[in-house]
Amino acid sequence: MQSWTRPNVPRLPGRGIAPRIFDAATQGLVEARPDESTPNLASVYVCGITPYDATHLGHAATYLAFDTLIRVWLDAGFDVRYVQNATDIDDPLLERASRDGVDWRDLAASQIELFRGDMQTLSIIPPDEYVAVTEVISDVADAVKILVQNGSAYPVPSPDAADDLYFDSSFTLPAWHLGLESTLDRPAMLQLNAERGGDPLRPGKRDPLDPLLWRSERVGEPAWNSSIGRGRPGWHVECSVIALEHLPTPLTVNGGGRDLVFPHHEFSAGHAAALTGHALAGIYAHAGMVAYEGEKMSKSLGNLVLVSRLVAGGTDPRSIRLALLSEPYRSDWEWTDAHLRIADERLASWTAWAATPDDDDDDDFLAELRERLADDLDTAGAIAVIDARIRAGAAATVTAVSAIDALLGIRLTP
Numbered sequence: 558m559q560s561w562t563r564p565n566v567p568r569l570p571g572r573g574i575a576p577r578i579f580d581a582a583t584q585g586l587v588e589a590r591p592d593e594s595t596p597n598l599a600s601v602y603v604c605g606i607t608p609y610d611a612t613h614l615g616h617a618a619t620y621l622a623f624d625t626l627i628r629v630w631l632d633a634g635f636d637v638r639y640v641q642n643a644t645d646i647d648d649p650l651l652e653r654a655s656r657d658g659v660d661w662r663d664l665a666a667s668q669i670e671l672f673r674g675d676m677q678t679l680s681i682i683p684p685d686e687y688v689a690v691t692e693v694i695s696d697v698a699d700a701v702k703i704l705v706q707n708g709s710a711y712p713v714p715s716p717d718a719a720d721d722l723y724f725d726s727s728f729t730l731p732a733w734h735l736g737l738e739s740t741l742d743r744p745a746m747l748q749l750n751a752e753r754g755g756d757p758l759r760p761g762k763r764d765p766l767d768p769l770l771w772r773s774e775r776v777g778e779p780a781w782n783s784s785i786g787r788g789r790p791g792w793h794v795e796c797s798v799i800a801l802e803h804l805p806t807p808l809t810v811n812g813g814g815r816d817l818v819f820p821h822h823e824f825s826a827g828h829a830a831a832l833t834g835h836a837l838a839g840i841y842a843h844a845g846m847v848a849y850e851g852e853k854m855s856k857s858l859g860n861l862v863l864v865s866r867l868v869a870g871g872t873d874p875r876s877i878r879l880a881l882l883s884e885p886y887r888s889d890w891e892w893t894d895a896h897l898r899i900a901d902e903r904l905a906s907w908t909a910w911a912a913t914p915d916d917d918d919d920d921d922f923l924a925e926l927r928e929r930l931a932d933d934l935d936t937a938g939a940i941a942v943i944d945a946r947i948r949a950g951a952a953a954t955v956t957a958v959s960a961i962d963a964l965l966g967i968r969l970t971p
Protein backbone atom coordinates (compact mmCIF):
# COMPACT_ATOMS: atom_id res chain seq x y z
CA MET A 558 0.00 0.00 0.00
CA GLN A 559 1.13 3.55 -0.59
CA SER A 560 3.03 5.13 2.30
CA TRP A 561 3.47 8.90 2.69
CA THR A 562 6.09 11.42 1.62
CA ARG A 563 9.40 11.28 3.40
CA PRO A 564 10.56 14.46 5.15
CA ASN A 565 14.02 15.74 4.32
CA VAL A 566 16.47 14.62 7.03
CA PRO A 567 19.73 16.61 6.88
CA ARG A 568 23.01 14.75 7.30
CA LEU A 569 25.07 15.94 10.23
CA PRO A 570 28.83 16.15 10.62
CA GLY A 571 30.55 13.22 12.31
CA ARG A 572 28.55 10.27 13.52
CA GLY A 573 25.87 9.77 16.14
CA ILE A 574 25.65 7.06 18.76
CA ALA A 575 23.61 3.82 18.68
CA PRO A 576 20.91 4.43 21.30
CA ARG A 577 20.17 2.40 24.39
CA ILE A 578 16.45 1.82 24.70
CA PHE A 579 14.21 -0.02 27.14
CA ASP A 580 13.42 -3.63 26.26
CA ALA A 581 10.20 -5.12 27.65
CA ALA A 582 11.58 -8.67 27.50
CA THR A 583 14.59 -8.08 29.73
CA GLN A 584 13.13 -5.04 31.54
CA GLY A 585 16.31 -3.09 31.03
CA LEU A 586 18.16 -0.73 28.70
CA VAL A 587 19.75 -2.45 25.70
CA GLU A 588 21.85 -0.99 22.90
CA ALA A 589 19.63 -0.92 19.81
CA ARG A 590 21.91 -1.76 16.91
CA PRO A 591 21.97 -4.28 14.04
CA ASP A 592 23.24 -7.73 14.99
CA GLU A 593 25.92 -9.72 13.12
CA SER A 594 23.41 -11.15 10.64
CA THR A 595 22.75 -7.68 9.17
CA PRO A 596 25.80 -5.68 10.26
CA ASN A 597 24.64 -2.23 9.14
CA LEU A 598 20.90 -2.67 8.76
CA ALA A 599 18.67 -1.70 11.65
CA SER A 600 15.16 -3.07 11.22
CA VAL A 601 11.96 -2.06 12.95
CA TYR A 602 8.35 -3.16 12.80
CA VAL A 603 5.85 -0.82 14.45
CA CYS A 604 2.23 -1.83 14.89
CA GLY A 605 0.04 0.49 12.86
CA ILE A 606 -3.45 1.82 13.38
CA THR A 607 -6.76 0.07 13.27
CA PRO A 608 -8.23 2.64 10.91
CA TYR A 609 -11.00 4.45 12.70
CA ASP A 610 -10.81 7.58 14.89
CA ALA A 611 -7.32 8.36 13.58
CA THR A 612 -5.05 10.13 14.24
CA HIS A 613 -5.26 10.98 17.92
CA LEU A 614 -2.33 12.35 19.89
CA GLY A 615 -1.69 8.96 21.51
CA HIS A 616 -1.12 7.43 18.08
CA ALA A 617 1.01 10.42 17.10
CA ALA A 618 3.13 10.13 20.27
CA THR A 619 3.81 6.45 19.61
CA TYR A 620 4.83 6.95 15.97
CA LEU A 621 6.91 9.95 16.96
CA ALA A 622 8.83 7.84 19.49
CA PHE A 623 9.82 5.39 16.75
CA ASP A 624 10.48 8.26 14.34
CA THR A 625 13.00 9.52 16.88
CA LEU A 626 14.61 6.08 17.08
CA ILE A 627 14.93 6.01 13.27
CA ARG A 628 16.41 9.53 13.17
CA VAL A 629 18.98 8.53 15.80
CA TRP A 630 19.81 5.35 13.85
CA LEU A 631 20.26 7.28 10.59
CA ASP A 632 22.54 9.72 12.38
CA ALA A 633 24.53 6.77 13.75
CA GLY A 634 25.18 5.72 10.14
CA PHE A 635 22.90 2.67 9.97
CA ASP A 636 20.67 1.83 7.06
CA VAL A 637 17.15 1.49 8.35
CA ARG A 638 14.33 -0.70 7.16
CA TYR A 639 10.96 0.14 8.64
CA VAL A 640 7.67 -1.73 8.23
CA GLN A 641 4.25 -0.81 9.58
CA ASN A 642 0.86 -2.46 9.15
CA ALA A 643 -2.69 -1.17 9.06
CA THR A 644 -5.23 -3.46 10.72
CA ASP A 645 -7.86 -2.83 8.08
CA ILE A 646 -9.99 -5.83 9.01
CA ASP A 647 -10.87 -6.51 12.65
CA ASP A 648 -13.91 -6.71 14.91
CA PRO A 649 -13.71 -3.12 16.25
CA LEU A 650 -13.50 -1.74 12.71
CA LEU A 651 -16.53 -3.80 11.64
CA GLU A 652 -18.45 -2.71 14.74
CA ARG A 653 -17.73 0.96 14.07
CA ALA A 654 -18.65 0.67 10.39
CA SER A 655 -21.92 -0.99 11.30
CA ARG A 656 -22.68 1.58 14.03
CA ASP A 657 -22.13 4.40 11.54
CA GLY A 658 -23.87 2.66 8.63
CA VAL A 659 -20.82 2.78 6.36
CA ASP A 660 -18.96 0.09 4.46
CA TRP A 661 -15.99 -1.10 6.53
CA ARG A 662 -13.75 -0.81 3.45
CA ASP A 663 -14.68 2.84 2.95
CA LEU A 664 -14.17 3.58 6.64
CA ALA A 665 -10.71 1.95 6.61
CA ALA A 666 -9.63 3.63 3.36
CA SER A 667 -10.70 7.10 4.49
CA GLN A 668 -9.06 6.76 7.91
CA ILE A 669 -5.80 5.44 6.44
CA GLU A 670 -5.79 8.42 4.09
CA LEU A 671 -6.32 10.79 7.02
CA PHE A 672 -3.53 9.05 8.97
CA ARG A 673 -1.08 9.36 6.07
CA GLY A 674 -1.82 13.06 5.82
CA ASP A 675 -1.35 13.55 9.58
CA MET A 676 1.94 11.64 9.61
CA GLN A 677 3.21 13.71 6.71
CA THR A 678 2.12 16.95 8.36
CA LEU A 679 4.03 15.91 11.48
CA SER A 680 7.21 15.14 9.43
CA ILE A 681 7.21 11.54 10.56
CA ILE A 682 9.48 9.29 8.50
CA PRO A 683 7.27 6.85 6.58
CA PRO A 684 7.71 3.07 6.67
CA ASP A 685 9.50 1.54 3.68
CA GLU A 686 6.62 -0.90 3.50
CA TYR A 687 3.16 0.12 4.66
CA VAL A 688 1.12 -3.07 4.57
CA ALA A 689 -2.63 -3.46 4.94
CA VAL A 690 -3.73 -6.72 6.50
CA THR A 691 -6.20 -7.23 3.63
CA GLU A 692 -3.19 -7.36 1.28
CA VAL A 693 -1.72 -10.41 3.02
CA ILE A 694 -4.71 -12.59 3.95
CA SER A 695 -3.54 -15.59 1.91
CA ASP A 696 -0.01 -15.32 3.35
CA VAL A 697 -1.45 -15.30 6.86
CA ALA A 698 -3.58 -18.34 6.03
CA ASP A 699 -0.50 -20.15 4.69
CA ALA A 700 1.34 -19.35 7.91
CA VAL A 701 -1.57 -20.62 10.00
CA LYS A 702 -1.48 -23.82 7.93
CA ILE A 703 2.17 -24.30 8.92
CA LEU A 704 1.19 -23.82 12.56
CA VAL A 705 -1.50 -26.50 12.17
CA GLN A 706 1.05 -28.81 10.56
CA ASN A 707 3.63 -28.31 13.28
CA GLY A 708 1.06 -28.87 16.00
CA SER A 709 0.96 -25.38 17.48
CA ALA A 710 -2.52 -24.61 16.12
CA TYR A 711 -5.70 -26.53 16.84
CA PRO A 712 -9.39 -26.36 15.85
CA VAL A 713 -12.12 -25.05 18.11
CA PRO A 714 -15.65 -25.97 17.04
CA SER A 715 -18.22 -23.29 16.47
CA PRO A 716 -22.00 -23.91 16.59
CA ASP A 717 -22.74 -21.82 13.49
CA ALA A 718 -19.64 -22.16 11.29
CA ALA A 719 -16.65 -24.31 10.39
CA ASP A 720 -14.00 -24.78 13.09
CA ASP A 721 -11.92 -21.76 14.05
CA LEU A 722 -8.18 -22.16 14.62
CA TYR A 723 -6.40 -21.20 17.84
CA PHE A 724 -2.76 -21.06 18.88
CA ASP A 725 -1.62 -23.43 21.59
CA SER A 726 0.33 -21.02 23.73
CA SER A 727 2.08 -23.82 25.62
CA PHE A 728 3.81 -24.67 22.35
CA THR A 729 6.09 -21.64 22.50
CA LEU A 730 6.33 -21.13 26.22
CA PRO A 731 10.14 -21.30 26.08
CA ALA A 732 10.10 -18.60 23.39
CA TRP A 733 7.75 -16.30 25.27
CA HIS A 734 9.98 -13.31 25.18
CA LEU A 735 7.81 -10.98 27.17
CA GLY A 736 6.00 -13.36 29.50
CA LEU A 737 9.24 -14.97 30.48
CA GLU A 738 10.69 -11.87 32.03
CA SER A 739 7.79 -9.54 32.53
CA THR A 740 6.10 -8.87 35.81
CA LEU A 741 2.71 -10.13 34.66
CA ASP A 742 1.27 -13.02 36.63
CA ARG A 743 -1.45 -15.26 35.27
CA PRO A 744 -4.46 -13.38 36.69
CA ALA A 745 -3.08 -10.16 35.16
CA MET A 746 -2.56 -11.92 31.83
CA LEU A 747 -6.12 -13.24 31.89
CA GLN A 748 -7.52 -9.81 32.61
CA LEU A 749 -5.47 -8.04 29.92
CA ASN A 750 -6.32 -10.78 27.48
CA ALA A 751 -10.04 -10.18 28.04
CA GLU A 752 -9.67 -6.40 27.76
CA ARG A 753 -7.49 -6.42 24.67
CA GLY A 754 -9.24 -8.49 22.03
CA GLY A 755 -8.87 -11.98 23.56
CA ASP A 756 -11.72 -14.38 24.32
CA PRO A 757 -10.74 -16.27 27.49
CA LEU A 758 -14.30 -17.52 27.99
CA ARG A 759 -14.65 -19.18 24.58
CA PRO A 760 -15.41 -22.87 25.22
CA GLY A 761 -13.24 -25.54 23.67
CA LYS A 762 -9.85 -23.86 24.05
CA ARG A 763 -6.95 -25.69 25.64
CA ASP A 764 -5.98 -22.60 27.63
CA PRO A 765 -8.17 -19.50 28.10
CA LEU A 766 -5.18 -17.39 26.97
CA ASP A 767 -4.83 -19.15 23.60
CA PRO A 768 -5.41 -16.55 20.85
CA LEU A 769 -7.43 -16.80 17.66
CA LEU A 770 -5.40 -17.49 14.51
CA TRP A 771 -8.19 -17.90 11.96
CA ARG A 772 -11.90 -17.17 12.18
CA SER A 773 -13.92 -19.21 9.75
CA GLU A 774 -16.56 -17.43 7.71
CA ARG A 775 -19.69 -16.19 9.53
CA VAL A 776 -22.87 -15.02 7.84
CA GLY A 777 -22.71 -11.28 7.24
CA GLU A 778 -18.97 -10.98 7.95
CA PRO A 779 -16.21 -10.45 5.40
CA ALA A 780 -14.26 -13.60 4.49
CA TRP A 781 -11.56 -14.57 2.02
CA ASN A 782 -10.75 -17.82 0.20
CA SER A 783 -7.51 -19.35 1.38
CA SER A 784 -5.48 -22.52 1.71
CA ILE A 785 -7.34 -23.22 4.98
CA GLY A 786 -10.83 -22.39 3.77
CA ARG A 787 -12.91 -19.22 3.88
CA GLY A 788 -12.43 -16.88 6.79
CA ARG A 789 -10.25 -14.09 8.15
CA PRO A 790 -7.13 -13.91 10.31
CA GLY A 791 -6.78 -13.30 14.02
CA TRP A 792 -4.97 -10.16 15.10
CA HIS A 793 -1.53 -11.18 16.41
CA VAL A 794 -0.57 -13.51 13.57
CA GLU A 795 -1.06 -10.73 11.03
CA CYS A 796 1.73 -8.71 12.55
CA SER A 797 4.02 -11.78 12.82
CA VAL A 798 3.50 -12.59 9.15
CA ILE A 799 3.96 -9.03 7.86
CA ALA A 800 7.13 -8.57 9.91
CA LEU A 801 8.57 -11.93 8.81
CA GLU A 802 7.72 -11.25 5.18
CA HIS A 803 9.32 -7.84 4.91
CA LEU A 804 12.18 -7.77 7.42
CA PRO A 805 15.17 -9.91 8.31
CA THR A 806 14.72 -11.60 11.68
CA PRO A 807 15.43 -11.14 14.44
CA LEU A 808 14.22 -7.57 13.97
CA THR A 809 16.33 -5.02 15.75
CA VAL A 810 13.16 -3.64 17.35
CA ASN A 811 9.51 -4.66 17.49
CA GLY A 812 7.51 -1.66 18.65
CA GLY A 813 4.20 -0.08 19.48
CA GLY A 814 2.35 1.49 22.37
CA ARG A 815 2.50 -0.12 25.80
CA ASP A 816 -1.07 -1.38 25.50
CA LEU A 817 0.36 -3.90 23.03
CA VAL A 818 2.91 -5.56 25.33
CA PHE A 819 0.44 -8.21 26.35
CA PRO A 820 -1.11 -10.07 24.69
CA HIS A 821 -0.36 -8.63 21.23
CA HIS A 822 3.43 -8.55 21.15
CA GLU A 823 3.68 -11.61 23.33
CA PHE A 824 1.70 -13.65 20.83
CA SER A 825 3.17 -12.02 17.70
CA ALA A 826 6.54 -13.11 19.04
CA GLY A 827 5.16 -16.53 20.00
CA HIS A 828 3.66 -17.14 16.55
CA ALA A 829 6.85 -16.01 14.84
CA ALA A 830 8.91 -18.31 17.05
CA ALA A 831 6.58 -21.22 16.23
CA LEU A 832 6.94 -20.43 12.52
CA THR A 833 10.69 -19.88 12.33
CA GLY A 834 12.19 -21.50 15.41
CA HIS A 835 13.80 -18.27 16.52
CA ALA A 836 12.99 -14.98 18.21
CA LEU A 837 11.03 -12.33 16.34
CA ALA A 838 13.04 -9.39 17.67
CA GLY A 839 16.07 -8.46 19.69
CA ILE A 840 14.24 -5.67 21.53
CA TYR A 841 10.55 -5.10 22.29
CA ALA A 842 10.07 -1.36 22.76
CA HIS A 843 6.93 0.46 23.85
CA ALA A 844 5.73 4.03 24.10
CA GLY A 845 3.74 5.12 27.16
CA MET A 846 0.04 5.88 27.03
CA VAL A 847 -1.18 9.41 26.47
CA ALA A 848 -4.25 10.25 28.51
CA TYR A 849 -6.77 13.05 28.16
CA GLU A 850 -9.32 14.21 30.72
CA GLY A 851 -8.18 11.61 33.22
CA GLU A 852 -8.23 8.47 31.04
CA LYS A 853 -6.10 6.82 28.37
CA MET A 854 -6.90 8.51 25.06
CA SER A 855 -8.77 5.78 23.24
CA LYS A 856 -11.18 5.25 20.45
CA SER A 857 -13.47 3.23 22.67
CA LEU A 858 -13.75 6.00 25.29
CA GLY A 859 -13.93 8.75 22.70
CA ASN A 860 -11.71 11.19 24.68
CA LEU A 861 -9.70 12.08 21.62
CA VAL A 862 -7.63 15.03 20.53
CA LEU A 863 -7.12 14.60 16.78
CA VAL A 864 -4.03 15.88 14.99
CA SER A 865 -6.12 16.91 11.98
CA ARG A 866 -8.48 18.94 14.17
CA LEU A 867 -5.61 20.80 15.87
CA VAL A 868 -3.99 21.59 12.52
CA ALA A 869 -7.32 22.67 11.00
CA GLY A 870 -7.69 25.01 13.99
CA GLY A 871 -4.41 26.72 13.07
CA THR A 872 -1.93 24.88 15.30
CA ASP A 873 1.57 24.70 13.82
CA PRO A 874 2.38 20.97 13.38
CA ARG A 875 5.86 21.69 14.75
CA SER A 876 4.23 22.73 18.02
CA ILE A 877 2.39 19.41 18.19
CA ARG A 878 5.72 17.63 17.63
CA LEU A 879 7.46 19.73 20.26
CA ALA A 880 4.65 19.22 22.75
CA LEU A 881 4.80 15.43 22.32
CA LEU A 882 8.62 15.39 22.41
CA SER A 883 8.60 17.32 25.69
CA GLU A 884 7.36 14.20 27.51
CA PRO A 885 9.61 11.12 27.92
CA TYR A 886 8.30 8.61 25.39
CA ARG A 887 8.06 5.78 27.90
CA SER A 888 6.00 7.66 30.47
CA ASP A 889 2.25 7.60 30.70
CA TRP A 890 1.18 11.25 30.72
CA GLU A 891 -1.83 13.45 30.27
CA TRP A 892 -2.24 15.88 27.40
CA THR A 893 -3.32 19.37 28.45
CA ASP A 894 -3.77 22.66 26.62
CA ALA A 895 -0.69 23.87 28.48
CA HIS A 896 1.44 21.41 26.49
CA LEU A 897 0.54 23.24 23.32
CA ARG A 898 0.89 26.72 24.82
CA ILE A 899 4.40 25.94 26.10
CA ALA A 900 5.33 24.34 22.77
CA ASP A 901 4.11 27.41 20.86
CA GLU A 902 6.23 29.68 23.05
CA ARG A 903 9.23 27.38 22.68
CA LEU A 904 8.86 27.22 18.91
CA ALA A 905 8.72 31.02 18.72
CA SER A 906 11.84 31.34 20.85
CA TRP A 907 13.76 28.70 18.88
CA THR A 908 12.72 30.19 15.53
CA ALA A 909 13.86 33.67 16.56
CA TRP A 910 17.16 32.21 17.78
CA ALA A 911 17.69 30.26 14.53
CA ALA A 912 17.03 33.27 12.31
CA THR A 913 20.62 34.51 12.47
CA PRO A 914 22.92 31.51 12.74
CA ASP A 915 26.73 31.71 12.94
CA ASP A 916 28.74 29.73 10.43
CA ASP A 917 30.92 28.26 13.17
CA ASP A 918 30.49 24.62 13.88
CA ASP A 919 29.20 23.81 17.32
CA ASP A 920 30.51 20.36 18.06
CA ASP A 921 29.69 20.50 21.76
CA PHE A 922 26.05 21.18 21.10
CA LEU A 923 25.73 18.34 18.61
CA ALA A 924 27.55 15.96 20.96
CA GLU A 925 25.24 16.91 23.84
CA LEU A 926 22.14 16.43 21.73
CA ARG A 927 23.37 13.06 20.48
CA GLU A 928 24.21 11.96 23.99
CA ARG A 929 20.73 12.85 25.29
CA LEU A 930 18.95 11.00 22.48
CA ALA A 931 21.18 7.93 22.75
CA ASP A 932 20.06 7.71 26.38
CA ASP A 933 16.71 5.99 25.81
CA LEU A 934 15.61 8.68 23.32
CA ASP A 935 15.62 11.45 25.93
CA THR A 936 13.86 14.05 23.81
CA ALA A 937 12.85 16.05 26.89
CA GLY A 938 16.53 16.25 27.83
CA ALA A 939 17.45 17.27 24.28
CA ILE A 940 14.86 20.06 24.41
CA ALA A 941 16.32 21.20 27.75
CA VAL A 942 19.81 21.35 26.16
CA ILE A 943 18.50 23.66 23.43
CA ASP A 944 16.53 25.85 25.87
CA ALA A 945 19.63 26.20 28.06
CA ARG A 946 21.76 27.29 25.07
CA ILE A 947 19.27 29.94 24.12
CA ARG A 948 18.91 31.15 27.72
CA ALA A 949 22.70 31.39 28.02
CA GLY A 950 22.79 33.70 25.00
CA ALA A 951 24.77 31.32 22.77
CA ALA A 952 24.31 32.09 19.08
CA ALA A 953 22.65 29.53 16.85
CA THR A 954 24.90 27.79 14.34
CA VAL A 955 24.16 26.19 11.02
CA THR A 956 25.01 22.80 12.50
CA ALA A 957 22.78 23.32 15.53
CA VAL A 958 19.82 24.28 13.38
CA SER A 959 20.40 21.26 11.13
CA ALA A 960 20.74 18.98 14.15
CA ILE A 961 17.36 20.11 15.50
CA ASP A 962 15.87 19.39 12.09
CA ALA A 963 17.57 16.00 11.62
CA LEU A 964 17.18 14.63 15.14
CA LEU A 965 14.00 16.24 16.45
CA GLY A 966 12.31 16.78 13.08
CA ILE A 967 11.72 20.48 13.77
CA ARG A 968 12.69 22.76 10.90
CA LEU A 969 13.38 26.25 12.22
CA THR A 970 14.35 27.99 8.99
CA PRO A 971 12.30 28.20 5.78
Ligand code: 5CA
Binds near residue numbers: 604605614815817844
Ligand atom coordinates in the same frame (compact mmCIF):
# COMPACT_ATOMS: atom_id res chain seq x y z
N1 5CA B 1 -3.79 -2.03 14.89
C1 5CA B 1 -3.34 -2.31 16.23
C2 5CA B 1 -1.89 -2.70 16.28
S1 5CA B 1 -1.52 -4.06 15.20
C3 5CA B 1 -3.58 -1.11 17.15
O1 5CA B 1 -3.26 -1.19 18.29
N2 5CA B 1 -4.16 -0.05 16.57
S2 5CA B 1 -4.56 1.28 17.35
O2 5CA B 1 -5.12 2.16 16.36
O3 5CA B 1 -5.36 0.99 18.49
O4 5CA B 1 -3.24 1.91 17.89
C4 5CA B 1 -2.22 2.29 16.98
C5 5CA B 1 -0.91 2.51 17.75
O5 5CA B 1 -1.07 3.59 18.67
C6 5CA B 1 -0.52 1.30 18.60
O6 5CA B 1 0.90 1.17 18.56
C7 5CA B 1 -0.99 1.66 19.99
O7 5CA B 1 -0.22 1.03 20.98
C8 5CA B 1 -0.79 3.16 20.00
N3 5CA B 1 -1.73 3.86 20.91
C9 5CA B 1 -3.07 3.72 20.98
N4 5CA B 1 -3.59 4.53 21.94
C10 5CA B 1 -2.53 5.21 22.47
C11 5CA B 1 -2.40 6.20 23.53
N5 5CA B 1 -3.44 6.68 24.18
N6 5CA B 1 -1.16 6.67 23.79
C12 5CA B 1 -0.08 6.19 23.13
N7 5CA B 1 -0.14 5.28 22.13
C13 5CA B 1 -1.35 4.78 21.82
Ligand code: ZN
Binds near residue numbers: 603604605642796821
Ligand atom coordinates in the same frame (compact mmCIF):
# COMPACT_ATOMS: atom_id res chain seq x y z
ZN1 ZN C 1 0.36 -5.25 15.63
